[in-house]
Amino acid sequence: MEQIFKIQRLYASILLDGMHYAKVPKGWSYPRHRHSFFEFIYCASGKMEQWVNGRSFMLMKGDVLIVKSGLVHHTAEVAEDTEFFVFHFDMDMKEVQTIFQVVPNPHIPFDPEEDTKLSFNCRVREFLDEYKEVLIHHNELNENPFNRMEQSVKLLRMQIGIIDLVCLMAEHFTEDSNVYLNNSMTPAQINLAHEVAYQIELHSGDRLQINDLAEKTGFHRSYLSSCFKQVYGISPSEYLKKIKVRTAKQLLQYTELTVTEISNKLEFSSPAHFSKFFLNSVGLPPLKYRKSTFLKNKGSI
Numbered sequence: 001m002e003q004i005f006k007i008q009r010l011y012a013s014i015l016l017d018g019m020h021y022a023k024v025p026k027g028w029s030y031p032r033h034r035h036s037f038f039e040f041i042y043c044a045s046g047k048m049e050q051w052v053n054g055r056s057f058m059l060m061k062g063d064v065l066i067v068k069s070g071l072v073h074h075t076a077e078v079a080e081d082t083e084f085f086v087f088h089f090d091m092d093m094k095e096v097q098t099i100f101q102v103v104p105n106p107h108i109p110f111d112p113e114e115d116t117k118l119s120f121n122c123r124v125r126e127f128l129d130e131y132k133e134v135l136i137h138h139n140e141l142n143e144n145p146f147n148r149m150e151q152s153v154k155l156l157r158m159q160i161g162i163i164d165l166v167c168l169m170a171e172h173f174t175e176d177s178n179v180y181l182n183n184s185m186t187p188a189q190i191n192l193a194h195e196v197a198y199q200i201e202l203h204s205g206d207r208l209q210i211n212d213l214a215e216k217t218g219f220h221r222s223y224l225s226s227c228f229k230q231v232y233g234i235s236p237s238e239y240l241k242k243i244k245v246r247t248a249k250q251l252l253q254y255t256e257l258t259v260t261e262i263s264n265k266l267e268f269s270s271p272a273h274f275s276k277f278f279l280n281s282v283g284l285p286p287l288k289y290r291k292s293t294f295l296k297n298k299g300s301i
């Protein structure tokens with residue numbers, strides 16, 4: 001047998017948390033906030049000033065900005081009516097996470113002279129043209145099971161479109177040698193951060209402490225935390241919190257486990273402790289979150 005190629009296992013997931021297209025009037029603004037996701041912002045018309053960790057980015061029509069995970073940011077009052085497209089994302093591929101976290105300039109300006117079918121601006125417009133109606137109507141209740149299945153396939157294809165945009169951005173940033181020249185981290189430090197992230201995900205159901213991670217990797221806890229934060233934008237404990245929130249959401253949405261069972265599975269000291277943690281992280285108590293996601297899924301499957 002001549003085996004041309006073989007891929008034993010390939011897994012790459014992307015989490016989308018909040019996607020919207022908005023039209024805002026002159027004078028609109030959005031307050032300071034931060035979150036554990038990367039944020040994609042595309043200015044479709046008008047202009048908007050984004051402040052990220054005290055640094056200003058003026059987005060003109062066709063511009064794209066990636067807000068790195070964990071950074072404080074806000075939108076200043078817009079000087080004219082503006083339209084923009086936003087989605088928050090995260091992914092399991094640690095190397096791709098690193099590309100977005102260490103890039104020195106996350107602003108992709110629109111260049112009219114390069115606005116071809118392969119340009120970033122053109123690809124975003126094509127995505128919006130193809131999927132805007134699907135996204136507008138995806139929560140509408142449809143009693144016909146065949147129509148629901150057709151809608152689900154369209155949503156799956158839409159997710160593929162998002163992955164394509166994320167890949168396009170990652171390629172754009174890696175083609176810029178400044179990503180590496182301006183990054184003071186060594187490959188060994190980046191690999192250490194990836195190993196810590198792997199250990200956190202592997203033991204997310206345990207009561208893992210930073211001292212445990214330091215012992216597993218053989219590095220001092222302060223050095224380990226510093227490397228991790230430079231790559232991921234958040235501390236190891238914040239990353240563990242993010243993993244626990246993600247797991248809790250999945251268990252509430254896709255299983256019939258009780259709050260007590262989920263609390264035990266995630267190693268919380270009590271159901272009350274878990275409920276308070278979930279409420280502070282998500283903004284809803286666990287059972288209300290389960291009910292709200294059930295109603296959404298019922299209308300969009």
